[in-house]
Amino acid sequence: MSDDFDPDLPEEGADDSAADSLHAELGALLRSVAPAAPEVVHRRALSRIRLEREVLLISRTLGGALFRVVTALPDYLSHRSNR
Amino acid sequence: MADRFSPPLADLTDADLVLRARDRGDNAALEALLRRHRDAAYRVALRICLNSADAEDVAQEAFVRVWRALPNFRADSAFSTWLYRIVTNLALNAVTRRREQPAELAQIEMGETPGTAELDPALRVQHRERLAALTAALAELTPQQRACWVLREVEGLHYEELAEVLDVTVASVKGRLFRARTELAAALARYDAPTDESAAAVPPPGAGDEA
Numbered sequence: 001m002s003d004d005f006d007p008d009l010p011e012e013g014a015d016d017s018a019a020d021s022l023h024a025e026l027g028a029l030l031r032s033v034a035p036a037a038p039e040v041v042h043r044r045a046l047s048r049i050r051l052e053r054e055v056l057l058i059s060r061t062l063g064g065a066l067f068r069v070v071t072a073l074p075d076y077l078s079h080r081s082n083r
Numbered sequence: 084m085a086d087r088f089s090p091p092l093a094d095l096t097d098a099d100l101v102l103r104a105r106d107r108g109d110n111a112a113l114e115a116l117l118r119r120h121r122d123a124a125y126r127v128a129l130r131i132c133l134n135s136a137d138a139e140d141v142a143q144e145a146f147v148r149v150w151r152a153l154p155n156f157r158a159d160s161a162f163s164t165w166l167y168r169i170v171t172n173l174a175l176n177a178v179t180r181r182r183e184q185p186a187e188l189a190q191i192e193m194g195e196t197p198g199t200a201e202l203d204p205a206l207r208v209q210h211r212e213r214l215a216a217l218t219a220a221l222a223e224l225t226p227q228q229r230a231c232w233v234l235r236e237v238e239g240l241h242y243e244e245l246a247e248v249l250d251v252t253v254a255s256v257k258g259r260l261f262r263a264r265t266e267l268a269a270a271l272a273r274y275d276a277p278t279d280e281s282a283a284a285v286p287p288p289g290a291g292d293e294a
Contacts, residue, residue, distance in 0.1 A: 030130065035122075045142075
């Protein structure tokens with residue numbers, strides 16, 4: 001079934017008091033139970049971010065070094081062969 | 084080194100923290116940003132997944148994805164909307180993966196409602212039962228309807244924000260929300276209706292007086 005099935009659905013803010021109050025009450029009920037995220041969630045996420053950051057840094061450093069070696073190689077080889 | 088004249092991170096807006104984290108690579112700003120939104124992210128995930136283990140995984144993964152995608156975040160929308168979008172997508176994926184092996188409902192592992200400790204015990208029981216019925220009714224919605232309902236009725240997002248988070252049209256949002264509301268009300272009515280067993284379990288007035 002298409003999501004866009006009914007053009008007559010109420011606009012946001014339109015008066016549908018009975019349904020609105022029921023769902024407002026249910027929403028408030030869920031909001032009243034507001035569990036905090038366990039600290040471990042935050043800690044693990046930060047650990048993963050730090051690890052990925054380190055890996056990124058290392059790979060960039062290694063990549064840069066490799067690039068310098070590769071670009072310098074032709075000069076080095078021609079220099080050697082000319083000696 | 085921290086600028087001695089800059090305000091504490093807690094005083095900065097989301098947009099300022101995003102700028103610092105994205106453009107200056109300020110790790111403390113990123114941590115502050117994630118810390119500020121971690122409970123909301125976890126709660127949205129929990130209410131869509133209805134399972135705390137999945138919700139923890141979703142929240143954790145969402146934070147890592149925020150960090151990865153931050154360089155591309157153009158701030159066309161609020162950071163919170165962007166985060167809701169990431170969390171919702173991950174939560175819907177988690178629900179799909181979980182569908183073959185449904186975990187017990189979160190029950191709603193939401194703990195004791197703050198402030199209910201002082202309530203009359205009968206009211207506390209009533210509150211808990213209402214919450215259990217709502218959780219069970221939410222579980223009957225499709226994950227997309229549940230996400231839509233949670234983001235609208237619990238998180239208070241507007242239709243346009245919902246459309247952005249769910250990556251659908253506003254008309255689509257209205258359709259999903261309408262069906263979610265209708266089905267939730269019907270499911271809740273079923274859970275609220277006293278069964279024959281529960282009616283029988285209620286002792287008639289005066290019963291037990293003889294003991």
